[in-house]
Amino acid sequence: MQNLSKSKLLAFRQCPKRLWLEVNRPNVREDTSVTEAGFQMGREVGEIARQLYDPEGVGELVDAKLGGLGPALARSAALLDSSAPIFEAGFAAEGALAFVDIMLPLGKEPKRSWRIVGVKSSTSVKDYHRDDIAIQAFVARAAGVPLDSVALAHINSDWLYPGNEQYRGLLIENDLTDEAFERSDEVRHWIAVAQNLIQERSEPKVGLGTHCHDPSKCSFLAYCRSQEPQAEFPIEWLPRWQNKSSRDLNGTEPIKDLRDAPDRLLSEIQKRVKAHTLSGEPFFDQIGAAAELAQFGMPASFLDFETIQFAVPFWENTRPYQQIPFQFSHHGLSQTGTLDHLEFLNLSGDDPSKLFAEALITACGHVGPVFVYNAGFEVARIKELGERFPSLNDPLTAISERIVDLLPIARRYYYHPSQEGSWSIKSLLPAIASDISYDKLDGVKDGSMAATAYIEAIHPKTSFKRRDQIRRQLLDYCSLDTYALVRLWQHFVGQIHHRA
Incomplete structure (x- = not known):
């Protein structure tokens, strides 16, 4: 049984098919320049966070890319005996793997415990961040880390940069300890279901929907679209087709073609798009x-x-x-x-x-x-x-x-x-x-x-x-x-x- 990374468990939370594809068909993944820019933004925020939480620079960054996963896990475990911050510490337990942005020591040996801080480049706490923190806390505790508390730090969008690389105030911290600890059984269930899922020989049958973009645009969206029957005139061509009136179109049997969209539920501009798309004639009130x-x-x-x-x-x-x-x-x-x-x-x-x-x-x-x-x-x-x-x-x-x-x-x-x-x-x-x-x-x-x-x-x-x-x-x-x-x-x- 392979240890599923935190990112793969979050992919499972978004869509089971996404996880299956991540593991079994990663070659059909398509990352855009926007996706890559988001990764880079996260790395930049992470670097500043390390400076803020370790101003004296005594902590250690565990870099799994340099020595590989095994040595990174071993080094992370060894550093639990230290009294300095740890960055990107990795832990594996019960079929899951998580790297923790920041770990801060509390107290002294033999009763030293640790505080986890997850760092996000968003300007607020999102629901999937709560899942993220719950996974980190579960894996760390299951791996034997004496964990005292967990928090999530995100960008303070009201903060004004004073210059001279002075970034105190950039991050706002939110304590999520009680919530994360209470979700241990829930996380354990995710891991069990996800482990069984990736062993399936064929991909799950999951249709397109809002989950394809929530909480982020899925990198397998183009592939999944290619597997769906292609409408000659897709319903997505209707402007604002996902608003309330257009959602009424779908009911229990989703409408996929403009020709099947009833005019009584369409706005005037949607009617225009439908009529001129189907006729092939442009509309122009010059x-x-x-x-x-x-x-x-x-x-x-x-x-x-x-x-x-x-x-x-x-x-x-x-x-x-x-x-x-x-x-x-x-x-x-x-x-x-x-x-x-x-x-x-x-x-x-x-x-x-x-x-x-x-x-x-x-x-x-x-x-x-x-x-x-x-x-x-x-x-x-x-x-x-x-x-x-x-x-x-x-x-x-x-x-x-x-x-x-x-x-x-x-x-x-x-x-x-x-x-x-x-x-x-x-x-x-x-x-x-x-x-x-x-x-x-x-x-x-x-x-x-x-x-x-x-x-x-x-x-x-x-x-x-x-x-x-x-x-x-x-x-x-x-x-x-x-x-x-x-x-x-x-x-x-x-x-x-x-x-x-």
Whole structure:
């Protein structure tokens, strides 16, 4: 019998099929760049936590990747006789294996006990964190650790980083001792069921559902989808199909095809998507779109931001997970129809916020609408910049008040069957401007890739040649975002496009 790791038991808690695939068919797993970024974020928070809980640096990190599992378990057991913190200690018992983020000694020999602290990069305690802590406590106690208490530490999103690598206050600790200890029988049951499950010769029959994304997107989702009967017109193409009214569609027999969705339970926009998807004919109220856009006049700006967020703040006077804008693209359309382009990108490694704000004010000028797509994002970032830099608040607020969101206009007046229920720019572009494409871009093709590329670019060890390559990739990507908005606007008002 193999010892199931904590992560595999948590996979079992999410979905039995996920566990079976983790053990028996790991080759069909698909991790995305977002998943990898999450792992990296967790590692960064873990490093800071070790500094906070061991400021004198006397503790020891048990690294199973260096010496292997057996030596790591043996070293962890030996360190229980020490009086210093232990990090990533590993224990195995009753068919389970767990590595503990932080172990802190309490008291002295012969009555020394230990306190466990699990560290998470989230900003609150989640239900699956409680499962996580319960597993750690169970395995440690079953392995003979004299455990006094367990806690979970998570990010304090209200904390403001004072700079100079002073991170006290970054984490909030929650005591979960009573709850974790009371769940021992429950954890033992999970282990027994999971052990039997992985011995099955065929994978469990589990259909797709909300568990595929809760508490995290499953890395086997693409595989599981490929095993399901494929609807010609998937019900998922209905916008907001998972809200209450759409859940009523499913009942005891889930509806998988748009053709089977009763119109009486659909919103107007869902009816439109259904009707035009099935007919294959686009919907376009060009007169209505042009009339709504005509009120805003000229000149016009088209704007898009790229941002970065760090679980552990990187710059002074910023908060965990604060969206820091590092790049914008601005296309400007003059009264005469001339199109120009301005852009900002700071790869110095310093906080780009103030320079970004100043460049934004210059680029947007003082008159005319500022078109964006999904305005809530840009408006929130502009407001935050104004709060951080009071001397710039008035001109930034003036820009914010000129913002016009093209997304609701697109939803009201346009739908093409190729959108498959989505109004993202990437979904609209093939229908309205087939001559341009994100697929033609080199390296950076979406926002998550832009954030990853930015982090690489500002790293001190990144070469000048690689940084210049990333610069060009980021500029090309962000420029395409705003040029796509120009083309969308031109399509809606009935103008022939002209590229700068």
